[in-house]
Amino acid sequence: MFHLSIKSLDKNIFEGEAESLTLPSTDGELTILEDHIPLIATLKEGKLWFRAGREKPELSIRSGVLEVSQEKVIVLVNI
């Protein structure tokens, strides 16, 4: 489990604990699990989805930035 927050330009989309996060980075699809190394990556157009408990929400994005640090994972998206 890690803390995930997804934000778009005008609002918070998700804030909470997640088990995994899969997103389209510019270099290819990326899945983030617990204890990932610190990373900042750009995202391209595609589908982002994550697993939080039983939920498995999906989100279409146009572009964005991902930041993984030891405490949390932040995704800034343009929808």
Added chain:
Amino acid sequence: MLSTRETKLKIRSINNTKQITKAMEMVSASKMRKSQLVALNSRPYCQIALEMLGKLSEHTDYNLHPLLKKKPVQEKIALLIITSDKGLCGGLNANVLKQAQKFLAGRKADIIAVGKKGRDFFARRKFNIAAEFTGIGDSVNIKQTSPIAELLIKYYEEGKYDLIVAVYANFLSTLKQEAVIRQVLPISIEGIKEILTGIVPERGRYAELAQDKKNKEANLYKYRYEYLYEPSPESVLNVLLPNLLHVQVYHMVLEANASEHSARMVAMKNATESAQKLIEELTLSFNKVRQSAITKEISEITAGAEALQQ
């Protein structure tokens, strides 16, 4: 003096006006709150983006990025002027336009107008209006302001303008709005930070959030890890910077919107009060006229009765 019938009609019509202004006051108050709230929602993105910029600054000199780099000559200037579409909001637009004219004094610049009032003002004065955006409406949405930001970036990258400056009404509190001039392009990081803190009023509702923001600012430039960049720090900049500009434009429009509604609220409150005063005066004169008519009638009757007795 007006007759009783005329006075009665007048009172009724003023009462109607009063009801309208009262309703507009209430509506503006709620719209103003909404604008403030929306602006607050978009702050987290901006904060994180600024934090990331701080991290990036260790790996790349972001001042060399085309959107941040100051051009050697700043001759071609564009003025982004944000006003309201509608009137009835006191001296708000007049203040913004005055500030704009002060900036323009002796300078040649094109106008990019957001809102009808500013567009009409400069069109009348034969300025070149490079672009106009009207009908943004009461609830501002980032989808409405993004085209503005995109256009600004396009103009700047093409070299159509070397400097883009915005004039808008900054929301300080319900009673106080201030026309301010801010640089938009080249992007000034300081300017964006200022805007972030700007939307929160100094006191009153939401003011505690300003304090929260200050605490966060203290942590803004502390990082402990070595990040892996994919594909490169520069590519991250290319995503972040335009987005920051989008947020900046969005915030300015929101501020202008909150200012417009609060100015209108105050103007309408004054109008309601004046209407009330007028009604009171008219009622008094109406009662006087009525009373004097009654007195006249009574004296006529008594005079008639007395004449009969004799």
